[in-house]
Amino acid sequence: MSAHPRFSLNQATVKFASLAEAIAATKSADIQSIGVWREPVADIGLDAATRLIADSGLRVSSLCRAGFFTAPDGPERNAALDDNRRAIDDTAALAAAGADGSAAVLVLVAGGLPDGSRDLVGARERVRDALGALEPFGASAGVTLAVEALHPMFAADRAVVSTLGQAIDLAVSAGPAVGVVVDTYHVWWDPNVFAEIARAGRLGRIASYQVCDWLTPLPADVLLGRGVPGDGHIDFRSLTDAVVEAGYTGDIECEIFNADVWARPYDDVACEVSEAFTRVVAPYL
Amino acid sequence: MSAHPRFSLNQATVKFASLAEAIAATKSADIQSIGVWREPVADIGLDAATRLIADSGLRVSSLCRAGFFTAPDGPERNAALDDNRRAIDDTAALAAAGADGSAAVLVLVAGGLPDGSRDLVGARERVRDALGALEPFGASAGVTLAVEALHPMFAADRAVVSTLGQAIDLAVSAGPAVGVVVDTYHVWWDPNVFAEIARAGRLGRIASYQVCDWLTPLPADVLLGRGVPGDGHIDFRSLTDAVVEAGYTGDIECEIFNADVWARPYDDVACEVSEAFTRVVAPYL
Numbered sequence: 001m002s003a004h005p006r007f008s009l010n011q012a013t014v015k016f017a018s019l020a021e022a023i024a025a026t027k028s029a030d031i032q033s034i035g036v037w038r039e040p041v042a043d044i045g046l047d048a049a050t051r052l053i054a055d056s057g058l059r060v061s062s063l064c065r066a067g068f069f070t071a072p073d074g075p076e077r078n079a080a081l082d083d084n085r086r087a088i089d090d091t092a093a094l095a096a097a098g099a100d101g102s103a104a105v106l107v108l109v110a111g112g113l114p115d116g117s118r119d120l121v122g123a124r125e126r127v128r129d130a131l132g133a134l135e136p137f138g139a140s141a142g143v144t145l146a147v148e149a150l151h152p153m154f155a156a157d158r159a160v161v162s163t164l165g166q167a168i169d170l171a172v173s174a175g176p177a178v179g180v181v182v183d184t185y186h187v188w189w190d191p192n193v194f195a196e197i198a199r200a201g202r203l204g205r206i207a208s209y210q211v212c213d214w215l216t217p218l219p220a221d222v223l224l225g226r227g228v229p230g231d232g233h234i235d236f237r238s239l240t241d242a243v244v245e246a247g248y249t250g251d252i253e254c255e256i257f258n259a260d261v262w263a264r265p266y267d268d269v270a271c272e273v274s275e276a277f278t279r280v281v282a283p284y285l
Numbered sequence: 286m287s288a289h290p291r292f293s294l295n296q297a298t299v300k301f302a303s304l305a306e307a308i309a310a311t312k313s314a315d316i317q318s319i320g321v322w323r324e325p326v327a328d329i330g331l332d333a334a335t336r337l338i339a340d341s342g343l344r345v346s347s348l349c350r351a352g353f354f355t356a357p358d359g360p361e362r363n364a365a366l367d368d369n370r371r372a373i374d375d376t377a378a379l380a381a382a383g384a385d386g387s388a389a390v391l392v393l394v395a396g397g398l399p400d401g402s403r404d405l406v407g408a409r410e411r412v413r414d415a416l417g418a419l420e421p422f423g424a425s426a427g428v429t430l431a432v433e434a435l436h437p438m439f440a441a442d443r444a445v446v447s448t449l450g451q452a453i454d455l456a457v458s459a460g461p462a463v464g465v466v467v468d469t470y471h472v473w474w475d476p477n478v479f480a481e482i483a484r485a486g487r488l489g490r491i492a493s494y495q496v497c498d499w500l501t502p503l504p505a506d507v508l509l510g511r512g513v514p515g516d517g518h519i520d521f522r523s524l525t526d527a528v529v530e531a532g533y534t535g536d537i538e539c540e541i542f543n544a545d546v547w548a549r550p551y552d553d554v555a556c557e558v559s560e561a562f563t564r565v566v567a568p569y570l
Contacts, residue, residue, distance in 0.1 A: 118520040151438065152474040156474075162474050189405070189437040222503050233441040235403040
């Protein structure tokens with residue numbers, strides 16, 4: 001079965017695949033777009049990665065991920081900002097190597113509280129400052145910095161940006177090169193999610209739409225509890241309707257952190273999530 | 286060391302204690318108030334429970350818990366509403382048996398999505414309807430129905446009320462006998478938490494303040510990951526300042542779901558959490 005033309009396989013769904021293997025799995029399932037992660041790019045170097053992408057004929061829907069800029073002023077924070085600037089350049093190179101319609105989108109995860117700190121307000125202010133400092137680099141590279149709100153259960157240890165509304169406020173504060181990711185797994189519970197998706201659309205800030213499902217019970221490692229769309233509790237119709245209504249027309253990534261999914265053959269996974277997308281998300285596009 | 290006069294031991298912190306044992310542990314730590322759970326009351330019957338409370342000289346800070354009214358119209362929903370009306374009467378009886386300053390507060394947890402349903406919006410509407418139907422019973426019994434927002438990670442399976450703002454909106458919609466619980470564990474991550482605590486105060490809706498800490502990594506069963514105040518990532522100063530500023534003057538419960546805490550002697554636990562409260566929360570009262 002042919003994949004939906006807007007479907008993109010986020011490489012995290014086949015976490016243990018090299019970039020070449022992830023590309024092969026994507027193409028084996030007739031998927032036209034891929035969301036690339038930085039680690040497999042680093043494994044082979046940016047030049048080799050861009051050649052693989054160019055040869056593949058695939059679009060690039062995003063590069064995941066940079067961010068992690070909650071540290072206070074000092075060497076750690078400077079290193080994080082340097083790393084983000086490199087990631088911006090890498091995003092531009094990969095998007096340029098991708099097929100027409102590739103998105104120069106860099107996904108940013110804020111980072112958690114610094115070790116031993118309970119100053120959530122301060123950490124969030126440092127995220128705002130970092131986005132303001134990075135926005136001109138994104139703008140001049142033609143890269144959209146896509147702030148991803150992570151589920152509030154990650155507020156302490158992974159991302160102090162916890163709601164879509166907060167992500168939008170940060171994007172607006174930073175400038176036009178900053179947008180947001182709408183990831184169903186992270187935002188589905190939010191009583192304001194439909195209003196915030198609409199607001200993000202009005203402001204032209206939806207840079208990425210990612211779909212994955214919420215399973216219960218949560219697994220022992222909550223980071224790995226994400227499900228294939230249709231297997232959990234999320235209503236993809238209402239969320240997809242809202243994203244469409246908000247004017248988003250780009251690729252839609254399926255990004256699944258799940259140890260059982262990761263243990264399976266890459267081609268099978270690519271095929272399965274593509275079919276799930278066709279069944280559960282595509283009808284509302 | 287004497288317990289802080291506003292400190293209350295929520296009985297869930299000594300989950301396996303009978304009501305008599307929980308009262309004994311509370312008094313052994315010189316704590317003046319107790320948050321009672323319905324199951325240990327049911328174990329001995331309401332009359333015996335009210336006598337124990339009256340004899341103890343303790344205040345009652347709340348009865349936990351009723352709610353669970355997300356089912357669609359039918360026998361299950363009717364049974365839930367009946368159960369809530371009984372819980373309202375029990376709350377009034379226990380508060381009347383408690384020492385002066387007891388709060389007739391019934392904590393309500395909304396319940397999760399009905400089996401097989403993905404209609405989160407509909408489930409939330411049914412919570413609103415149920416609160417509207419129950420408010421007059423609360424008002425006539427002199428009982429405040431305290432809606433507790435649970436952390437968004439429980440939205441699918443335990444409580445579709447996920448933010449303090451949503452709980453306040455529900456309370457306002459239902460009428461003056463409905464208030465909200467501010468539980469640090471459930472709301473600490475919320476970018477709007479300070480504004481919402483202030484709003485709840487302005488509207489006179491803060492019916493309970495509960496303190497417990499957020500630990501990482503989350504344990505295998507996320508329901509049991511709550512920590513003694515001071516052991517985790519929550520800044521109790523800013524949250525307690527906000528609750529004080531909002532005008533709340535009632536008892537403050539410590540409610541800890543944690544298998545390690547539950548495994549320890551009740552008197553030790555009561556003493557330890559009281560001391561943690563004195564150290565971490567009391568300085569801001």
